[in-house]
Amino acid sequence: MIVSRIEAPRDEATDTLVDRLLGGLPAEAVLTDPDVTASYARDMASFCPAGAPAVVVLPRTVEQVQHVMRTATALRVPVVPQGARTGLSGAANATDGCIVLSLTKMDRILEIDPVDRIAVVEPGVVNAALSRAAGEHGLAYPPDPSSWEMCTIGGNIGTASGGLCCVKYGVTAEYVLGLDVVLADGRLLRTGRRTAKGVAGYDLTRLFVGSEGSLGIVVRAVLALKPKPPEQLVLAAEFPSASAACDAVCRIMGTQGRAASARGDGGGRRAGGHVPSLLELMDRTTLRAVNDLARMGLPETTEALLLVAFDTPDPAADLAAVGALCEAAGATQVVRADDAAESALLLQARRMSLTALEAVKGTTMIDDVCVPRSRLGDLLDGVARIAERHRLTIGVCAHAGDGNTHPTVCFDAQDPDESRRARASFDEIMALGLELGGTITGEHGVGVLKKEWLARELGPVGVEMQQAVKRAFDPLGILNPGKLF
Template structure:
């Protein structure tokens, strides 16, 4: 691969090409378990669009695979290297080009961290709503690649609803511009939506135009304890059936609650079987919380506690954001991402509990209850081959359960390596064939993130 490295260096600045084994090992994978990672030939850190084009042109000429990466916080193996590839890290393209409060847009490079964009927008009284749990470290490019969601999706939606336009370098180095900066626009096929969630298999995003929204009033949060998952699920359904639009509605099962308490000593009620957090951020938020408190009590909540102020609300939200780190302290974790209709949320959680009992494993579930997106977290000892095998089986059983309930195998984490087989089952043969044909149009040589999704 000496020729590859030398050719890459001709169009990249000093320090932008890394072949050190330790660096390449660090950039070989994301945060997913159970996903193989190959050995890259080189890791490159471009700083301009022209440099990205140089990398892709070189890779095309030499028929070398390219694996685009953001902050590598993904949970599906979508950023994992393949043997002999160019790892294309976009972290140095991290400039916020513009924030426009009139058109309510931001123009950003892919390496901009989600939280940095939020802080820049806040200076203009605006907000970028998609807020993955890793928002302090994940990048906008990575969010676009996976179609990321977050805690506030129930009211504000996911990444795909905020990406208005893209600049994308194709596999052969050509620069594609899609979408618009206007509030409306329906010219031609919606290539922007096609590229969002494509996990780097169609092109490399080098700039994005994203929509901003006026910053809402601070959220007030209500916590409701339930003695059963069924009662909590009934409350979720009734809240939505009444036409309420909470800014957040999250559900933590008993395993998750205990894990958070063990990590942060937050004093959450460990007697509960399901802890529901509901928030509103509008001017009538106290009235709406009172309505939801009534709904929860009617559904059988054992206790309902509305936050009195912003500090209490922030504490409850911190408990939710600590859920995944807290469960990671209990052992090796395999984080699933199955979304089901809201009406089947309780069925999903009860089914996961049955799988955990049958497989003799601990599985905690935290979910974006407002949109039915569940994150079952399988906890196991990776040093124990038998337990590791049961963890893998439980993961597959959880995905099968999600499809059986009318859901999808990924709501926001993407397919990557982890769920290729399950994507094929969900799409069916016709859908899978068409998606492969689309891939071939954008990337006829198949060099962009090969082996991912299909």
């Protein structure tokens, strides 16, 4: 990560702001020390500018958040909402003179209802904490970003995050039933419902999911839960090329693949493809990086490793069928985990991929291109050509089951030429994703990093309509300014 020292100047306007904030917040919730406020200036994204916050506030109640927003509106001060700052697009980066509104102290699980299968939580609840609490009731909260031990539900909602289990269970947006949102002027808006169904009015809940704090401050969320599935078992398949691994993905997810694996031949049709609980890919560069960091003994001679998991009543049978499809696609070795512990070890290797790649040269730019599954091989081949052309190390890990890839550019931030080539390669990967019918972000959001590319994807009419929505909710433009548009 590229980090520079940031200090907030104190002036009469800042003193007035702090005094007004202290009128409705306890002193310990208002941070003004420049060394402290600077530590809240950015998330984990590289190449994203960050300003100097005037003040950082850490409210514990809805009423305190409302006071912050009323103060910000009265004084026309920008507000940047934050969670755990594990984001990868600069969406949580401060702007000069802003209020950083950190919601990490609002971390209560207010309710878990096993009958209605819902959880009601505050935005600072850590994803893993909710998952464990739901598990005590025989339930599960499926969205599981790689940073699930650190990231917060509010941040997950702000970026519409995904995770390793999306291929079967879907993304955050599919689990948010209702929200309490503090608007820019301090009013409290309640959207959505607690019921399993409901279509009254516009779906404002979905509008806030993925809005990156630019429309309002989420202070409470009603989330859907699922029955806790059986322990999943994982299969690891090695491939001589990334394209062969992507061929296996298509066979696994395609309806013909299910028919072929059921009969043991190469053709035929039957409704419904396999539905793994996880389908992940790691290329050779990523495998080496994980081994270098954690000495996990992953195979480094293979070009791509595919991880497939099932949490069905008979996962062994499903893995055997999928193993046959992998072999038909050219897998050189297929190994099935014997138990849940071995499966968890393989998944841990996948979860630490991005951390391992950052350790290669100290800085990374993490792309988030999502393409149709049928074009996954084309994307990976294209990334390899881009890496060769720019003389860079680019590792790829992917939620292969839904086509969401994370090409990760490794570079030395102290080398200006290498930094320039890193940025150029990042842009070329996004362009390639759009050419293949994909999107510039599947789960990390737009933030600062991809603002220019959002306009290319949406087109002028799409941008105009989204800006109109922004103005309706935030006419003064004080909510997370400079993000998205």
